[in-house]
Every structure is written in structure tokens, then in C-alpha cells.
């Protein structure tokens with residue numbers, strides 16, 4: 001399989017609000033299992049950051065669907081491209097992490113390419129992983 005990864009940030013739309021997040025996570029987990037996509041969604045009450053990895057065609061199709069989802073706005077790809085080796089989140093069809101620190105995702109949104117992945121890795125230990 002040609003592995004491909006993509007990371008973006010976005011902001012929840014005013015019309016949706018945080019109440020839609022459990023539904024997003026539930027549907028994502030079920031759908032990603034079927035398409036063999038793994039990854040992590042981080043939410044701070046306002047901003048999302050999501051990392052998705054899997055077959056390149058599946059990841060690109062999913063990112064187009066997510067980008068068009070009206071529950072969030074300002075969809076901005078920070079980094080995307082093929083990679084080799086192990087998946088980063090091999091045992092999660094979509095892990096979910098919450099942070100109360102509103103600055104973390106705002107700061108992350110400034111970075112691109114490898115720097116974005118480096119900063120993403122650095123913020124993970126500060127987030128609360130939720131089942």
C-alpha cells in the first residue's frame with residue numbers, strides 16, 4: 001500500500017458548536033475502519049487539528065469530504081504527502097484528544113510541512129486522550 005498522510009487545522013462553525021463533536025468521532029471511527037484509515041483528531045473547543053493516514057486515494061478522498069463539511073470552517077492543510085515505515089496511529093481508526101489550552105492549535109496552525117508534524121508531536125503529550 002502507498003501510505004499517505006495529511007494534517008490540517010480548522011475552526012468549528014458557529015452554527016454547529018461543540019455538541020457535534022461526539023457524532024463526528026463516532027462516524028469517523030466506523031467509516032475509517034472500513035477504509036483502513038487511522039489517525040487522531042484534536043479539539044480545543046474552537047479549533048480542530050486532524051492527522052489522517054492510509055492509502056493515498058482513501059486519504060485524499062476523505063480530506064475532500066472533510067473539507068466540504070459545513071460543521072467547520074477555515075480548513076487549512078498544514079502538511080501532506082507520502083511516507084514510508086510504520087503508521088503513526090496504527091491502532092486507532094480515529095483517536096480523539098482534547099486540550100483546554102487554546103494556544104496550542106492556534107500556534108500549530110502557523111507551521112507547514114515537516115515543522116508542522118514536529119510541533120504536532122510535541123503537543124500530543126499535553127492533550128487528554130479520550131476513549
Ligand SMILES: Cc1cc2nc3c(=O)[nH]c(=O)nc-3n(C[C@H](O)[C@H](O)[C@H](O)COP(=O)(O)O)c2cc1C
Pocket residue numbers: 024027028029031032041048050052062065066067069071072094
Ligand atoms: C473535524 C472533522 C473531522 C472529520 N473526520 C472524519 C474522519 O476521520 N472520517 C470520516 O469518515 N469522516 C470524518 N468527518 C465527517 C465527514 O466530513 C463526513 O461527514 C462523513 O465522512 C460522512 O460522509 P458522507 O455523508 O459523504 O458519507 C469529519 C468531519 C469533521 C467536521
